[in-house]
Amino acid sequence: MQHSYAQLAQRLKHDLQRQRHQAGDKLPSVRQLATSEGVSTATVVRCYRLLETEGYVEVRAKSGMYVADWKAQQAARRTLQAAADATTPPPVRFEQLASLQHRMSQLHALTAQPLTLALHLADAEPGWYPCEALARAGQRLLRREPQGLGTYLTGTGLPALKKALIGHLARSGMDLGPADLLVTSGATEALQLALRAVTRPGDTIAVESPVYFGILQAGELLGLKMLEIPCVAGQGMSLEALEYALAQHGGVRAVVVMPNFQNPLGTAMPDAAKQRLLGLAERHGATLIEDDAFGDLAPGLDRPRPIKAWDRHGQVIYCGCASKSMAPALRVGWVVGGRHQRTLESLKFSNSLTTPWFEQAVLAEYMVSGAVAADLRRLRERLAATVPPATEAVRAHFPAGTRVAGPAIGWWLWIELPEGLDTMVLLHAAVRHGLAFTPGALFSSAGKFKHHLRLNIARPWTRELALGIKTLGALAQAAASHPAGAIAPAPSP
Known part of the structure; x- marks a missing residue:
């Protein structure tokens, strides 16, 4: 029917x-x-x-x-599909790459081959992190407490780490005690626990559009319906659209947002908008799930406040992690659940029981060393330095009409190509040149943003990166200029 x-x-x-x-x-x-x-x-x-x-x-x-102009759009789609069919068949199907069910597994399969520049994941240059300091912390720890490796840790987190985190989060305006904080295995587990705490299969959650694809994956896994709310440049999630959706839908269980440097747009929500968003969630009885993975990477000295800092009624579930700012490989995250804290702890116990001792202990050892502030400042400066040359390279080498936006934190560029270009087809061509990026279609459950892409630039500005962007631009130029839609080989650098 x-x-x-x-x-x-x-x-x-x-x-x-x-x-x-x-x-x-x-x-x-x-x-x-x-x-x-x-x-x-x-x-x-x-x-x-x-x-x-x-x-x-x-x-x-x-x-x-x-x-x-639906006739022109359909004609463009036919030519682009003909271009994809005319080239060597890729190891995966592009329509699966765009689907919610297969998006990440198919992306990983497509990019599993050796690549000159793997710019498709949200990782940064390893040497930019305090790896040696973390290694020394780990060595001291093992010499001092070797029996820790034989310990089966229980509870809501290592007390030493929770104490360090409470001090760290206090700088962003959050007044917490040990009972308010649950340590998790990265931000992904924190987000999954938050969604499980407030939803049931079939429920609707409001998400940003475009949205970090990990949230779409988590929602699909839990059988949730995703209501996409557009983001506005410089404002974050459109509060007018959200207010209308909350009033009309009536069944939105949670609103998931990344107010501090949203992935992939990089938009930072002003404080006034954050407080208004909290008020909307409170009036409509929707839990606000806040992902603050990039908050510590704000340029300058002022760390933006999370929405949780204004929460007085336990309406916000706050999720954070060390993966982007301190120690990616340790996979340590945390969640502050407000009135849902006990439920989150029960779900964590049934999901993974506890977070490994060694990762927590190393991070705690590093955080109490007093080096965090200086290390974060250096990381922010290095990230920001790549933004101007990378942005200029895109503007110089990509087709006319291309628009580029990069977050102030300098992690990636969000690139909008001219209408009609399909970045999934472009990715197929780019991989053959040893390049990879994230197609825009992965950032929407409805298949939007097909002519967008996210390009990771969290690395030093080198000749290799400059040539990679030039080659990618040449491939995009070829796709835009060939009437038959075929992507010609990029010129040799």
Whole structure:
């Protein structure tokens, strides 16, 4: 049986195909169409989303829905598909790469071969981290407490680490005690526990759009429905769109946000917007799940406050980690659950029992050494230094109309290519040149952002990186300039 929103979309599509509306014509608003068709606004929203995904309509910010140039979009898709079919078959299928179920496993399969520049993951130059200091901390620890390796750790985290973390988080405005903090095996486990604590299969959560694909994976694993809320440059998640969604949907269990340097946009939410977001969540009874993985990497001396710093009613579940700022390989994270803290602890016990002793002990040893502030400052300076030359290289070598945005923390660039270019096809060509990036389609459960890509630049600016961006730009230029859609070989550097 076809759903009502699909039936409505089919009727509208039929009207468009019979040219009852021309490209650029404004379509009825959600409320107008709901009234005229005698359906709910939720049905119309899903109808318009389906038509947008299929290229028949487009959303214009603060203006409404308009008829897209759907004939041109379909022609471009056909030529790009012909280009993909004409090249050597890749080891994976691109449509699976874009699907929610297969996105990461297929990306890993495609990029498993040796690469000159693996710019598809959110990792940084290993030498930028205090690896020697961490190694010395580990050596001291093993000499002093070798029996720790034979200890089966229990509880909510190593007391020494929790004490160090409480002091560290106090600098961002969070007043915590040991009972408020649960140590986890990285931020991924923290996010998964947070979602499990407040949702059940079939529930709806609101997420940013574009959104970090790990959240989509976690939501899929738990059988959740993802309601994508657009992000606004310089503001983060659109609070107007969220407020409308919360009012109209009525069943959003949680709102998942990364307010401090959102992945992949890099947008930092102003303090006033953070407080307004907290108020919205409180009024509508939705738990706010805050991912603050990049908060410690803010440029300058002022570390942005997390939303949790304003939380007085336990509405926010705060997730953090050391993976981006201090020690990626240790895989240590933490969660502050407010009124959900006891539930999170029970779920952690059933999920992984505890976080390994050695990783926690090494991080605690390092944090009490007093070197964290200076090491973080050096890391921030190194990250920021690559942004100007990398941005300039993209503007110099990519097709006309390309737009590039990079977070102030300098971890990656979010690149928007001209409409019609499919970055999954581009990735296939790039891998053959030893390059990899993350296609934009991975950052949406609805398959949006197909002409976007995320490019990791968290490494020194070298001739190798400059040539890699130039080659990738040449491949994008070839895709944009060939009428048949074929991606010609990139010129030799």
